Amino acid sequence: MTKQVLIIGGGFAGLNVAKTLGKAAGVEVTIVDRQNYHLFQPLLYQVAMAGLSPADIAAPIRSMLSSYDNIRVLQGEAQRIDVDARQVEFDFGVLGYDYLVVACGASHSYFGNDQWEQHAPGLKTVAQATEIRRRVLAAYEAAERADNPDEQKRQLTFVVVGGGPTGVELAGAIGEMSRFTLAKDFKRINPRLTRVILVEAGPRILPMFSEESASRAMRDLENLGVQIWTSTMVTRVDDEGVVMGEENVRAATVLWAAGNEAARLEWSSPVETDNRGRLVVAADLSLPNQSNVFAAGDQASFLHQTEQPLPGTAPVAMQQGRFIGKTILGEIAGKPRETFHFVDKGQMATIGRSRAVVEVGKYRFAGWFAWVTWLVVHIFYLTGFKNRFFVVLSWAWSYMTFRRGARLIVEKEWQKEAGGEPAAEAIHAE
Ligand SMILES: Cc1cc2nc3c(=O)[nH]c(=O)nc-3n(C[C@H](O)[C@H](O)[C@H](O)COP(=O)(O)OP(=O)(O)OC[C@H]3O[C@@H](n4cnc5c(N)ncnc54)[C@H](O)[C@@H]3O)c2cc1C
Structure with a gap:
């Protein structure tokens, strides 16, 4: 009998489950994502920093999977999982399953201070990236208009919270943009005087390197x-800026790149999660006591290989997705399940236009060659994106001219009320 496989999330993990099951006999796959596109998150900071446009790093899930007759793609948001009834409640209705794959990723954690989010957006979605782009570019505009030197200084101060790869990429990109891209475009202010502070609670940045x-x-x-401030805890974020212990930094733009938390769903019966809300999985990536329910990528807490759970990275998500697909096919063919093993091919982070650090096994390198390696790897993984060639050209253009092509400030409001005032409820535009 044909098995129904339901996948929640069309990110790296979900897509790889689907592609592994695509064209296989005996399975029908439904993949549901609340967005209609797959997002290449590793390049999201380029959208936030006006180097790329959203469409360069996103592709419709429907078109990525259009060649598979046994895969149905739906847009919708999962809300509740009923493991006894083997069904998931979405915002559009209910879908049943024989196998379920929970691959709905992660969002930011403000460590119990969710009120900080409005002052310090995180970087996980296209809407957040375009909002960051708006805030960063608008700060320079406000500084150019300001007569008061204190206000100019506040507008030209940027605080990035979190010294992991995303924080490093954001801080480096703002530093570079201020010194090169924007340097000649303003008359009253000197963008080179921009102050960028990267704040990290731990003793050093890039702790995983x-x-x-x-x-x-x-x-x-x-x-x-x-400026890098390590061993520094943020204690308040508000309209004026950031408070870190005794230090009060007035900053118009604060960006949040600290803390991850798995996207939460409601379950009919309790499930075990770790301190970041990730589902604790067995060695075959299924949930203990629910062998037909799998979790993958940023949703899974896999503790069977290393002391710490495997990191939330694209390669982990992709390999886990492929493994789950093969496990389902193997089980249908009557084979026993195997243990997942992550093959670590290394890690990298980029700092500005031509610098990066790369670690592959015992090999470590940095500088321009590392940056080219980073570039090649990221372009290679942009498979399925129609604009791969354009992305390369766009980068080359930025590289040679120090320009950033996507420097548009797009306001959130799009609709006028009857009286001509902006609608109270604003939406995020690209
Ligand atoms: C800014 C940034 C930079 C990064 N840089 C790197 C990097 O350089 N290298 C690297 O390896 N990793 C990087 N990562 C991490 C990497 O992107 C993630 O580990 C990876 O995307 C996880 O894949 P996933 O499939 O688990 O989740 P995701 O790719 O996040 O996909 C989850 C999907 O689920 C959907 N979804 C969420 N909730 C629901 C719901 N309730 N119902 C339906 N759909 C839902 C979302 O729309 C999304 O499409 C970065 C992440 C970010 C945010």
């Missing part, structure tokens, strides 16, 4: 004018 790579990244950031 070696000390050597982290020190190199620190030097590269400092060369771009970024």
Whole structure:
């Protein structure tokens, strides 16, 4: 009998489950995502920093899977999972399953201070990236207009919270944009005087990298004018800026790149989660006591290979997705399940236009060659994106001219009320 496989989330994990099951006999797949597109998150910071447009790094899930006759793509948001009835409640209705794959990713954690979000957007979605782009570019416009030097200074101060790869990429990109891209475009202000502060609660940035790579990244950031404040806890974020212990930094733009939390769903019976809300999975990525329910990628807490759960990265999500697909096909063919093993091919982070740190096994390198490696790997993984060639051209253009092509400030409001005032309820535009 044909098995019904239901996948929640069309990210790296969900897409790889679907592609592995595509064209296989004996399975019908339904993949549901609340967005109609798959997003290449590793390049989201380029959208936030006006280097790329959203369409360069997103592709419709429907077209990515259109060649598979046994895959149905639906847009909708999962809300509740009923494991006894084997069905999931979505905002559009209910779908049943024989196998369920929970692959709906993660969002930011403000460590119990969700009120900070309005002042310090995180970077997970296209809407957040375009909002960050709007805030960063609008700050320069406001500084150019301001007569008061204190206000100019506040507008030209940027605080990035979180010293992981995303925080490093954002801080480096702002530093570089201020020193090169924007330097000649303003008359009253000098963008080179932009102050960028990267705040990290731990003793050093890039904790998942070696000390050597982290020190190199620190030097590269400092060369771009970024101040790095380690062992510093943020205690308040508001309209005026950031409070860190005794220190009060007035900053018009605060960006949040600290803390991840798995996207939460409601379950009919309790499920075990770790301190980041990730589902604790068995060695075959299924939930303990629910062998037909799998979790993958940023949703899964996999503790069977290393002391810490596997990191929330694209390669982990992709490999887990493929493994789950093969496990389902194997089970249909009567084969026993195997243990998932992550093959680590290395990690990398980029700092500005031509610097990066790369670690592959015991090999570590940094600088221009590392940046080219980073570029090639990211372009390679943009498979299925129609604009791959355009993305390369766009980058090359930015690289050669120090320009950023997507420097548009798009306001949130799009609709006028009868009286001509902006609608009270604003939406995020691209
Ligand atoms: C800014 C940024 C930079 C990053 N850089 C790197 C990097 O350089 N290298 C690297 O390896 N990793 C990087 N990562 C991490 C990597 O992108 C994630 O680990 C990876 O995307 C996880 O894949 P996933 O499939 O689990 O989740 P995602 O890719 O997040 O996909 C989850 C999908 O589920 C959908 N969804 C969420 N909730 C629901 C719901 N209730 N119902 C239906 N659909 C839902 C979402 O719309 C999304 O499409 C970065 C992440 C970010 C945010």
